[in-house]
Amino acid sequence: MTTTSRLLTLLSLLQTRRDWPGAVLAERLHISHRTVRRDIERLREMGYRIDTTMGPDGGYRLDAGSELPPLLFDDDQVLALAIALQAAAMSGTEIGEAALRALTTVRQVMPSRVRRRMDAVSFTTLAHTGAGPAPSVSPDVLIALSAAVRAHEVLRFDYADPRASDTTSDAGSPPARRVEPHHLVASQGRWYLLAWDLDLGDWRIFRADRMTPRTPTRLAFVPREVPGGDAAAFVAARFKGSAQSDAWPCVGTVLLRLPARDVLPFAGDGVVEDIAPDWCRYTAGSWSWVSLAAALARFDADLEVVGPPELADAFTRLAERFGREASGR
The missing domain is CATH 2.30.30 (SH3 type barrels.)
Structure with a gap:
C-alpha cells in the first residue's frame, strides 16, 4: 500500500476497537513495528489523539476528542450501514425519517465506488414471521x-x-x-x-x-x-398460508378459563377480551383449523368454542387422534 492508503487503513482499524497491540497492527498491515510507530506519529501530527497503552501487549488507542475524525468504512461496513439504515427507515418508528436522512447524508460523502455498493442493496421489510434462528446470507x-x-x-x-x-x-x-x-x-x-x-x-x-x-x-x-x-x-x-390477503385463512374464537392478563403475553397477533375474573375471550388465526386447535391447547386450560363449527370439528379430530395414541399404550 502507499503511505496514504496505509494511514487510512490504520485509522480505520483504530476506530473499530478500544486498544490495538502494536504487534497486531503490524501484522494486519504487513509492515514492521517501526513503520507502525512512524505512522502513528504521522496521525498525531494530523491532529488525531492517539494514546500509547502500556503493558506486555503495549499498543495504541484512538482517544475520544472534541472533534469527530473522518469516518472510514470498508466495503462490508458500508453494506452493513446501508442495510441497517434502510431497515430503520422502514421500521414504522419515529426514527424512520431520521434514518432516511442519515442514509442520504452518508451516501453523499461516499466515493462513487462505495456509493454504488450502497445503492446495490434495496429491500422491503416485513413483520415477524415466527421463524427460527436466521441463517447467514453472503x-x-x-x-x-x-x-x-x-x-x-x-x-x-x-x-x-x-x-x-x-x-x-x-x-x-x-x-x-x-x-x-x-x-x-x-x-x-x-x-x-x-x-x-x-x-x-x-x-x-x-x-x-x-x-x-x-x-x-x-x-x-x-x-x-x-x-x-x-x-x-x-x-x-x-x-400465513393465505393466497388472497395478509390474514390467516382460519380464524376462530374460544372462551378460555384463564384471566386475560395470563393470556395476553402469549396471544401473539390474537385478540384477548376480558369477560370475567377467571375467563376471557380469545380470537386467533392459523393456516389450518387443526393447527389452530392445537395452538389453543397450549394454554392448558378449560375452553369453550364460540365458533366457527370448523374449529369445533378440529378439536374433535385432535381428540380422536390423541385418543388412539393414548389407547395404544
Missing part, C-alpha cells in the same frame, strides 16, 4: 439479487431446497431456476426473494440463504404487478 448474494431487482433483469440461480425433487439436468446437476425478480424482502434477519418463476408460471418466494446466483443474464423484462400491489403484504399472506 453480502455478495444480497447485492446480486438486489441488482437484478433494480435492473429488471432475469435471474438464474441454483437453489438448495430440501423439499425439491432429485430432478437433474443432463449434466447431472440440478437445473438452474429462472425467475423475474421483483422484491428482496427482509424479515427478522431472514431474506427472501419474491419472483415470478418463468418455468412454473407462478409467483414464488425463495430463501436467499439457499440461493447461488449464476452469471447475470442481461435479459431485461417488464415487471409484472404483484397480486394486491403490495409485495410485503403478499409475502406475509403466503407465510
Whole structure:
C-alpha cells in the first residue's frame, strides 16, 4: 500500500476497537513495528489523539476528542450501514425519517465506488414471521439479487431446497431456476426473494440463504404487478398460508378459563377480551383449523368454542387422534 492508503487503513482499524497491540497492527498491515510507530506519529501530527497503552501487549488507542475524525468504512461496513439504515427507515418508528436522512447524508460523502455498493442493496421489510434462528446470507448474494431487482433483469440461480425433487439436468446437476425478480424482502434477519418463476408460471418466494446466483443474464423484462400491489403484504399472506390477503385463512374464537392478563403475553397477533375474573375471550388465526386447535391447547386450560363449527370439528379430530395414541399404550 502507499503511505496514504496505509494511514487510512490504520485509522480505520483504530476506530473499530478500544486498544490495538502494536504487534497486531503490524501484522494486519504487513509492515514492521517501526513503520507502525512512524505512522502513528504521522496521525498525531494530523491532529488525531492517539494514546500509547502500556503493558506486555503495549499498543495504541484512538482517544475520544472534541472533534469527530473522518469516518472510514470498508466495503462490508458500508453494506452493513446501508442495510441497517434502510431497515430503520422502514421500521414504522419515529426514527424512520431520521434514518432516511442519515442514509442520504452518508451516501453523499461516499466515493462513487462505495456509493454504488450502497445503492446495490434495496429491500422491503416485513413483520415477524415466527421463524427460527436466521441463517447467514453472503453480502455478495444480497447485492446480486438486489441488482437484478433494480435492473429488471432475469435471474438464474441454483437453489438448495430440501423439499425439491432429485430432478437433474443432463449434466447431472440440478437445473438452474429462472425467475423475474421483483422484491428482496427482509424479515427478522431472514431474506427472501419474491419472483415470478418463468418455468412454473407462478409467483414464488425463495430463501436467499439457499440461493447461488449464476452469471447475470442481461435479459431485461417488464415487471409484472404483484397480486394486491403490495409485495410485503403478499409475502406475509403466503407465510400465513393465505393466497388472497395478509390474514390467516382460519380464524376462530374460544372462551378460555384463564384471566386475560395470563393470556395476553402469549396471544401473539390474537385478540384477548376480558369477560370475567377467571375467563376471557380469545380470537386467533392459523393456516389450518387443526393447527389452530392445537395452538389453543397450549394454554392448558378449560375452553369453550364460540365458533366457527370448523374449529369445533378440529378439536374433535385432535381428540380422536390423541385418543388412539393414548389407547395404544
